[in-house]
Amino acid sequence: MPQTSRTNSKKERRQENEALILSAAEKVFAEAGFGGATMQLIADVAGLPKANLHYYFPTKESLYRQVVQNIFQIWLQAADTFDQAEGPAEGIGAYIDAKMEISRRHPAGSKVWASEVMHRAPVIQDYLETTLMEWTDGRAAIVQRWIEEGRMAPVNPHHLLYMLWATTQHYADFGHQIETLNGGAPLSDAQWEEAKKSVKDIILRGIGVIK
Template identity: 50%
Template sequence: MNKPATGIQARHREETRERILAAAERVFAEYGYEGASFGRIAQEVNLPKSNVVYYFETKKKLYRLVVEDIFNVWRQAADNIQPDSDPEQALGEYIDTKLELARVRPHGSKVWANEIIQRAPIVQDYLENELRDWTNDRISVIDGWIDRGMIRPINARNLLYAIWATTQHYADFTHQIQTLNDDKELSETQWSETKRAVKDILINGISKG
């Protein structure tokens, strides 16, 4: 009888942890690292503050997990950027996924952007290791495509920067986009049009056709 209870308890703990992480992402996006607190996060997720402390111990630990989580999601979005992949298809899927994440998880992108604007006081070591290694790996793949004549010669690093800047713009500047869209959120149709337009612009820049 104890094993099912243990499984249920473990699942409940994981669900609670994920709820706190999601709430923390929203709070850090709105208030920044300094303005956020366990109290605000607990209120956002409708849990006692002690629960947040129990799962994450310190604000810095929770913040790092939020920042690392959004990067890991972005990194998974690029899984198809492999040496034997079709470049236009792989990059198109990457752009599609990054834009979809901008739509459904804008707060994570805002937390990341705020951290970088402040010169990464909490996660500089993460940039110097995980981000640098991942970026260099993707650059090697793109350079390999160029060497094999699969895409036209371009600067791979600048291509990645252009993809990041364009896709994350739709998360980091949602208020500006809504203001220019007659104070309305982008509709499903507009998001589809956005994905097509961004891919047309960026993929045409590498196409040999």
């Protein structure tokens, strides 16, 4: 086998193993929290030897931080709409769509983040004080600019962001409650589309973007 093929195969195998581990860790941390999770349990869920976990992630904390960072990076990508949007209707509307879709496809990651913050962020406080703060201040500045341009109602930009997070992430963090109130079944594709439309209508009308 040529050297390049062996190298690519090794790289692909590493990526597959990392993806398996991170997916399993996301589920275990969401259910057990950082304190209740063990590397052995994560290895069992991933279907890999425990030694493999320590090869890719030397400690439980390093694996946990990667899980948290992954969901945050996904959220950051969703917020690109703010920087590229022509105005609040497009930017905030697309952001709601993206965040709702993330709650649908990555509910465990959202729960890990919520649990960490509710416990006063013992592992990722530094992340909150740097990356999250910088991102929030940057998006708040964009909202403030739209307000000053008269394109939306004069609301507190930070509180608007908190409301967007709380509303969209509710569908992940309280998914069981929503399923229970939905007759014990997950939301269908049509119901997800209806939910996204309802959230957008309520928020965009509330900030005076649509009538």
